[in-house]
Amino acid sequence: MPTRRKRTAKLIGRLLTKDQFDTGASHKRRKVSTKKSVTKKATKAAKRSASAKKTSKATKKRDTKARSKASASKKVTKGNYKLAQLKKMTTVVADTGDFNLIKKYKPTDATTNPSLLLAASKMAEYDSLIDEAIRSELKNKKVTDTVISDICDKLAVIFGTKILDIVPGYVSTEVDARLSFDTKATVAKARKIIKLYKAAGVKKDRILIKIASTWEGIQAARILQKEGISCNLTLLFNFFQALACAQANVTLISPFVGRILDWYKKSTGKEYKPEEEPGVLSVTRIYNYYKKYGHKTFVMGASFRNSGEIINLAGCDRLTISPALLEELETSKGKIQKKLDSTKSKKECKDPKMGNERRCNGHCKALCRN
Structure with missing residues (x-):
């Protein structure tokens, strides 16, 4: 999960860096919209991160069960x-x-x-x-x-x-x-x-x-x-x-x-x-x-x-x-x-x-x- 957070932070950093090159009158308008966009994207990224965390836990649980079944299967096979x-x-x-x-x-x-x-x-x-x-x-x-x-x-x-x-x-x-x-x-x-x-x-x-x-x-x-x-x-x-x-x-x-x-x-x-x-x-x-x-x-x-x-x-x-x-x-x-x-x-x-x-x-x- 730390890797996912780092990727999210890098994405936000790139978006902020892009906006630094906007000039003139449009800069102010885009500055506001960029902030909103960044906020939305950051929120989405956070949601994705939370979702990924849940998925990861579920995957680990599933993998643990699979390993247990495989181990039990091996024992049964040996017992045959x-x-x-x-x-x-x-x-x-x-x-x-x-x-x-x-x-x-x-x-x-x-x-x-x-x-x-x-x-x-x-x-x-x-x-x-x-x-x-x-x-x-x-x-x-x-x-x-x-x-x-x-x-x-x-x-x-x-x-x-x-x-x-x-x-x-x-x-x-x-x-x-x-x-x-x-x-x-x-x-x-x-x-x-x-x-x-x-x-x-x-x-x-x-x-x-x-x-x-x-x-x-x-x-x-x-x-x-x-x-x-x-x-x-x-x-x-x-x-x-x-x-x-x-x-x-x-x-x-x-x-x-x-x-x-x-x-x-x-x-x-x-x-x-x-x-x-x-x-x-x-x-x-x-x-x-x-x-x-x-x-x-x-x-x-x-x-x-x-x-x-x-x-x-x-x-x-x-x-x-x-x-x-x-x-x-x-x-x-x-x-x-x-x-x-x-x-x-x-x-x-x-x-x-x-x-x-x-x-x-x-x-x-x-x-x-x-």
Whole structure:
């Protein structure tokens, strides 16, 4: 508005300057008429200025509304993408050791395993972390299997610590799978991993120790949970493994969806729709059983082969997803419906309660004890 006033003042100044060149008798007449003309023009200019001021306010108001609508539109558009919708129903976990991908997809938690760490360690940008692990554990020692194992443990913890700088929740670090049938060795390795994290300044309440769901692994988890060490029981393929894990009060289980599908496809030669896949149905059954009978163990679907499996498990406590499928979900639109709902589990679950009072006809006696 100051600009408009300046222009008006300049216009009046020019009119007054023109009149200074009038001479003679006409000067007096024109002087009076000029004054009137100038006054009228000045009045009109003032009115125009006031009108422009109102218009400017209206324009600003309109622009503000337009920006708000555009912003809201952007939010709605972003919300239409499948990953954004999924995050409202389920805790999304990144199944990778690649820091850049974790930053990109912004999951709550992250899971790692030796194969994922191997893939990440082959990237030049992580060379310094490998060097750090080797320097820390090798020192003047001879290279033996034990030293190599120590280096691998240290590397897993270094990666886990870096990941925890990115995610707000948990990171899962795996116990050597070769110890899956040795309860004592699994417990010892888990304690060692927690000790390494503590030395790195990480509290144990942000760590999930990943253990295979063998009978020995479940017993190791039972011991560790009593010590306040949270466990993620992996390599879980059936309902009775899940039942044993719940009775051991483990923090979380990772039932495999894709690997169950692989077995069925190979055995039957059939193709399955995502909603009919045996792996999807297995996780659904476990989830509904846990919720109906009040088990506190979280269910985290894992090992996905396609995004359809993920969509058909929307609502599960957690889903750990590979970067490729996270990318697909982040860039594809479509309505996602909540498939698993704890409020409906009582109705959906068809299984009777199993425990000391029911031993499944002796087929899983060991699994059904507290």
